[in-house]
Amino acid sequence: MDSAKFLAGQFEKYLQENLPEGKPDNLYAPIRYILNLGGKRTRPLLCILSTEAAGAQPEEAFQLAYALEVFHNFSLVHDDIMDQATMRRGQSTVHMKWNSPTAILAGDNMLVYCYSLLMDLRHPKKQEILDLFNRVAREVCEGQQMDMDFASNDNVKISEYMEMIRLKTAVLLGCCSAGGALLANSDKERTALYYQFAENLGIAFQLMDDYLDTFGDSKKTGKKQGGDIAEGKKTWLYLRAQESGLNMKQIYSEENVETRIQNATELYAKYHLDKELLKLAREYHDTSLQCLEELRNLGENTESLKILMDSLISRSH
Amino acid sequence: MDSAKFLAGQFEKYLQENLPEGKPDNLYAPIRYILNLGGKRTRPLLCILSTEAAGAQPEEAFQLAYALEVFHNFSLVHDDIMDQATMRRGQSTVHMKWNSPTAILAGDNMLVYCYSLLMDLRHPKKQEILDLFNRVAREVCEGQQMDMDFASNDNVKISEYMEMIRLKTAVLLGCCSAGGALLANSDKERTALYYQFAENLGIAFQLMDDYLDTFGDSKKTGKKQGGDIAEGKKTWLYLRAQESGLNMKQIYSEENVETRIQNATELYAKYHLDKELLKLAREYHDTSLQCLEELRNLGENTESLKILMDSLISRSH
Numbered sequence: 267m268d269s270a271k272f273l274a275g276q277f278e279k280y281l282q283e284n285l286p287e288g289k290p291d292n293l294y295a296p297i298r299y300i301l302n303l304g305g306k307r308t309r310p311l312l313c314i315l316s317t318e319a320a321g322a323q324p325e326e327a328f329q330l331a332y333a334l335e336v337f338h339n340f341s342l343v344h345d346d347i348m349d350q351a352t353m354r355r356g357q358s359t360v361h362m363k364w365n366s367p368t369a370i371l372a373g374d375n376m377l378v379y380c381y382s383l384l385m386d387l388r389h390p391k392k393q394e395i396l397d398l399f400n401r402v403a404r405e406v407c408e409g410q411q412m413d414m415d416f417a418s419n420d421n422v423k424i425s426e427y428m429e430m431i432r433l434k435t436a437v438l439l440g441c442c443s444a445g446g447a448l449l450a451n452s453d454k455e456r457t458a459l460y461y462q463f464a465e466n467l468g469i470a471f472q473l474m475d476d477y478l479d480t481f482g483d484s485k486k487t488g489k490k491q492g493g494d495i496a497e498g499k500k501t502w503l504y505l506r507a508q509e510s511g512l513n514m515k516q517i518y519s520e521e522n523v524e525t526r527i528q529n530a531t532e533l534y535a536k537y538h539l540d541k542e543l544l545k546l547a548r549e550y551h552d553t554s555l556q557c558l559e560e561l562r563n564l565g566e567n568t569e570s571l572k573i574l575m576d577s578l579i580s581r582s583h
Numbered sequence: 584m585d586s587a588k589f590l591a592g593q594f595e596k597y598l599q600e601n602l603p604e605g606k607p608d609n610l611y612a613p614i615r616y617i618l619n620l621g622g623k624r625t626r627p628l629l630c631i632l633s634t635e636a637a638g639a640q641p642e643e644a645f646q647l648a649y650a651l652e653v654f655h656n657f658s659l660v661h662d663d664i665m666d667q668a669t670m671r672r673g674q675s676t677v678h679m680k681w682n683s684p685t686a687i688l689a690g691d692n693m694l695v696y697c698y699s700l701l702m703d704l705r706h707p708k709k710q711e712i713l714d715l716f717n718r719v720a721r722e723v724c725e726g727q728q729m730d731m732d733f734a735s736n737d738n739v740k741i742s743e744y745m746e747m748i749r750l751k752t753a754v755l756l757g758c759c760s761a762g763g764a765l766l767a768n769s770d771k772e773r774t775a776l777y778y779q780f781a782e783n784l785g786i787a788f789q790l791m792d793d794y795l796d797t798f799g800d801s802k803k804t805g806k807k808q809g810g811d812i813a814e815g816k817k818t819w820l821y822l823r824a825q826e827s828g829l830n831m832k833q834i835y836s837e838e839n840v841e842t843r844i845q846n847a848t849e850l851y852a853k854y855h856l857d858k859e860l861l862k863l864a865r866e867y868h869d870t871s872l873q874c875l876e877e878l879r880n881l882g883e884n885t886e887s888l889k890i891l892m893d894s895l896i897s898r899s900h
Binding site: 370400 | 605606607609610661664665683684685687688690691692694695696698699702710713714717720721724725727728729731732
């Protein structure tokens with residue numbers, strides 16, 4: 267992954283050189299703050315490596331990759347307000363470090379900035395990229411609202427949960443990869459394969475996230491085991507158990523959090539839901555891999571994408 | 584204003600036919616709600632009448648006018664959260680009727696929707712319109728942050744206040760008029776005149792708003808007199824009095840709101856700040872009018888814009 271590492275470094279430099287500046291400082295400092303919190307830069311890398319795989323110079327993707335990273339961070343700033351999250355990547359969230367009004371406005375300005383970057387693209391496939399992005403941006407909002415609606419809905423179906431994670435997380439990954447492919451002038455068929463590769467990867471990733479939160483080794487994941495159960499979140503495990511006829515509402519009504527985590531985890535394991543969830547994640551992972559194989563058979567240089575994929579999925583288990 | 588009234592009716596129909604639909608309902612219902620609260624539709628009308636004045640069919644401006652009205656309403660939804668406003672146009676604000684997370688997300692989706700409408704424009708001047716809009720959207724955020732910063736700043740200068748109202752209110756009006764002119768393929772010089780006409784109108788309008796809030800007849804304005812003083816807002820009157828060496832912090836520290844309103848109003852009148860503010864508003868109004876005159880001399884059909892302008896400025900005094 268030397269080439270990808272080099273590109274990641276180059277992109278980080280590009281991002282640092284293009285951080286938004288302006289007045290008043292209370293509007294722009296939070297934007298630079300969240301963009302500087304780092305993270306894995308999965309979305310821009312996915313975009314850049316897709317452009318490279320599809321046969322163009324990876325640096326040509328930097329502007330689009332940056333726009334998509336700005337969009338992702340905009341959604342984090344606003345989601346953290348909605349979810350009342352206090353920490354993000356080990357640091358204070360924007361609304362905790364400043365305040366909610368400033369965080370709302372900084373997010374708004376990031377969305378405007380993202381669109382400015384997109385509109386400044388000079389490329390024959392620009393309109394296709396913009397149309398794809400607009401659809402995806404709308405879907406990300408829909409996914410977040412579905413997620414919030416679930417909190418007060420006792421009858422969420424597994425199919426609805428799958429649709430929610432597709433919209434909230436996976437479609438943006440699809441957009442990153444397909445957008446990168448379009449920059450290399452890929453045709454409809456190949457672009458669709460890049461999209462499917464990344465969307466399925468996103469779903470697999472999110473399901474693994476659910477799995478690791480309950481069954482992962484906290485030493486490896488770096489997160490406290492059972493966080494989702496502690497928060498009472500309606501994850502795949504919760505909904506699958508409920509669909510199997512178990513009275514999850516009662517089990518989650520246990521007030522002692524440690525007891526609740528232990529009870530729920532044991533129950534999920536007893537009904538082999540851990541294995542079922544792993545199997546489901548594996549299916550999406552396999553579909554993603556098949557898309558990548560098809561692309562390779564079409565002559566695309568998918569090696570770096572495969573390594574990125576493995577690093578995303580194989581973490582900590 | 585028969586033609587303008589007819590166009591306003593046609594535009595309202597267009598807006599109703601294009602209200603966004605989708606799932607989940609909790610995302611789209613708030614968007615339709617705020618867009619249906621009505622209001623004067625000043626921004627879309629300004630856009631449509633500018634297109635007409637510049638020689639194109641006014642209906643050609645409906646899509647851009649709608650995008651700009653969506654943007655305006657997006658900013659209202661988010662500003663109302665930031666300002667903790669409970670009422671808007673005599674109805675509950677979105678975050679009061681639903682909740683803040685839903686209002687944040689509905690606003691986000693409106694901004695995405697606005698950009699989708701803009702990107703679907705098919706027009707030779709599309710890139711110019713988009714560039715203008717992006718600049719203005721950023722400036723509106725900057726104006727709102729300046730306004731929020733003022734609350735905790737005891738040394739706001741009149742010049743900073745003027746810049747704040749320009750950014751927060753006036754530039755969007757400039758964008759509406761200039762955008763409409765661009766749709767009629769206006770050249771740079773004429774487009775700049777439309778922009779200046781509307782930006783100056785916006786500043787005059789905002790200054791009149793400040794004046795009427797303190798000195799207007801509440802029967803005519805429909806608002807309680809002295810609302811800005813009651814809220815302790817740093818308006819032009821407050822800042823001008825402070826700049827004259829009056830200890831406004833002390834005067835606004837009066838806890839009895841009615842007494843505070845009476846004291847401040849009397850003080851402003853004693854120092855003739857009411858007349859000074861009216862004079863200043865008149866100057867911006869005159870500059871706006873001069874731009875319109877210049878456009879008329881260039882052969883533009885500015886009659887409807889003049890009537891719209893008068894209806895905006897002359898209300899209730």
